[in-house]
Amino acid sequence: xxxxxxxxxxxxxxxxxxxxxxxxxxxxxxxxxxxxxxxxxxxxxxxxxxxxxxxxxxxxxxxxxxxxxxxxxxxxxxxxxxxxxxxxxxxxxxxxxxxxxxxxxxxxxxxxxxxxxxxxxxxxxxxxxxxxxxxxxxxxxxxxxxxxxxxxxxxxxxxxxxxxxxxxxxxxxxxxxxxxxxxxxxxxxxxxxxxxxxxxxxxxxxxxxxxxxxxxxxxxxxxxxxxxxxxxxxxxxxxxxxxxxxxxxxxxxxxxxxxxxxxxxxxxxxxxxxxxxxxxxxxxxxxxxxxxxxxxxxxxxxxxxxxxxxxxxxxxxxxxxxxxxxxxxxxxxxxxxxxxxxxxxxxxxxxxxxxxxxxxxxxxxxxxxxxxxxxxxxxxxxxxxxxxxxxxxxxxxxxxxxxxxxxxxxxxxxxxxxxxxxxxxxxxxxxxxxxxxxxxxxxxxxxxxxxxxxxxxxxxxxxxxxxxxxxxxxxxxxxxxxxxxxxxxxxxxxxxxxxxxxxxxxxxxxxxxxxxxxxxxxx
Numbered sequence: 459x460x461x462x463x464x465x466x467x468x469x470x471x472x473x474x475x476x477x478x479x480x481x482x483x484x485x486x487x488x489x490x491x492x493x494x495x496x497x498x499x500x501x502x503x504x505x506x507x508x509x510x511x512x513x514x515x516x517x518x519x520x521x522x523x524x525x526x527x528x529x530x531x532x533x534x535x536x537x538x539x540x541x542x543x544x545x546x547x548x549x550x551x552x553x554x555x556x557x558x559x560x561x562x563x564x565x566x567x568x569x570x571x572x573x574x575x576x577x578x579x580x581x582x583x584x585x586x587x588x589x590x591x592x593x594x595x596x597x598x599x600x601x602x603x604x605x606x607x608x609x610x611x612x613x614x615x616x617x618x619x620x621x622x623x624x625x626x627x628x629x630x631x632x633x634x635x636x637x638x639x640x641x642x643x644x645x646x647x648x649x650x651x652x653x654x655x656x657x658x659x660x661x662x663x664x665x666x667x668x669x670x671x672x673x674x675x676x677x678x679x680x681x682x683x684x685x686x687x688x689x690x691x692x693x694x695x696x697x698x699x700x701x702x703x704x705x706x707x708x709x710x711x712x713x714x715x716x717x718x719x720x721x722x723x724x725x726x727x728x729x730x731x732x733x734x735x736x737x738x739x740x741x742x743x744x745x746x747x748x749x750x751x752x753x754x755x756x757x758x759x760x761x762x763x764x765x766x767x768x769x770x771x772x773x774x775x776x777x778x779x780x781x782x783x784x785x786x787x788x789x790x791x792x793x794x795x796x797x798x799x800x801x802x803x804x805x806x807x808x809x810x811x812x813x814x815x816x817x818x819x820x821x822x823x824x825x826x827x828x829x830x831x832x833x834x835x836x837x838x839x840x841x842x843x844x845x846x847x848x849x850x851x852x853x854x855x856x857x858x859x860x861x862x863x864x865x866x867x868x869x870x871x872x873x874x875x876x877x878x879x880x881x882x883x884x885x886x887x888x889x890x891x892x893x894x895x896x897x898x899x900x901x902x903x904x905x906x907x908x909x910x911x912x913x914x915x916x917x918x919x920x921x922x923x924x925x926x927x928x929x930x931x932x933x934x935x936x937x938x939x940x941x942x943x944x945x946x947x948x949x950x951x952x953x954x955x956x957x958x959x960x961x962x963x964x965x966x967x968x969x970x971x972x973x974x975x976x977x978x979x980x981x
Contacts, residue, residue, distance in 0.1 A: 497575035566597035781928030866926025
């Protein structure tokens, strides 16, 4: 039987359809087998990760392996292993780090592992600009191409994204004004976030993703041009205070093996004339990372020298005073100080609270100190007479402060310069104020020249105000300690410390005012 031409054509179409169906079936079987294969854990994955070397091959340990493509085996340095464990546990973090610690490569590996082995696990990577975004995605591609064949699961890379057989994507974004809007991600990584020109806007764009349970990894060296300001700086400190739901992590310069004092000296020499850049890129503490020293009111302050345990117990101090600054919309700061017999001044603690604060709140903090050993004076600002009167009725020697700003700041600066003033390590909010306390900058209206003024910027500087309130009236007392001639000093104010009483008695005294006292002399 002879088939017509039309019948032959129809049979050929049917054969092609069956072949296509068979091929599709085989492809589905392959994909099912791929998905059923056990995905490696992130630690197992890292064992096969190679990164681009950041120093000459001969400078690496002889046991370090290199791939045929020239990659160097990823090094399980302790701080990297710690971050890897936190990220696998889906912790969201804000990471302040020194330069060249390998965090960008670890983040690229984590992004690739998350997207490649987890269906529809979309990842966003934000960088300063388009070039930097593509460089970060290229790190993921380098890692992928150096993996063993059995660890590769069909990832196709373009300049700006990676498409995985799992259905997931890795998309690299530059920090532009509207980047990230209308996307949904399971993981958001921001590399060198302190330098992103639209960091706050980008965070707002991905906030719905994060609110729905997405993971957020925000990491950067500090930006020396911004110092203690900017979106990244504010988010890190807010996280450290427990206000964001993210973990605050700091990784110092010496975390990487092989870095010692000699190494740091070589880096410092390379940054001659650039002290702010050096502090930002190779910090020892998180506060130091955000210090841009030009314009600081107290440039001599150093945590290493000025943050110390108390030289003598509270009870052994020669005099004890406190300073109060009610913040209003800012934090309220109450700081207790003791003066040792040798003339050293120490801040023993802090009451540092945001939001409404009453005189009773302040008294509840000060009275236990007063019960251990009495205050000579508790200084409050002149405009807070109602607070002062309440404290006096509760048995505290409340005195109006000398609020001359210039003299007070100058005296505190002289104490810091002579290393005569120390702050207890537990007073973290007081310590954190120093990097952000700067002279205000104004612009000359005639030639637009920017210049520093003699007025500090009052940006959460409540601890500094409380400190100068407490210390300026004691200037003469410290001078007396350092001179052989014994002189008397009358405290600014007119009420001495009464004998310690219980809290109940002090609160009851509010309803039964006590007699006034006369002047008191320090001996």
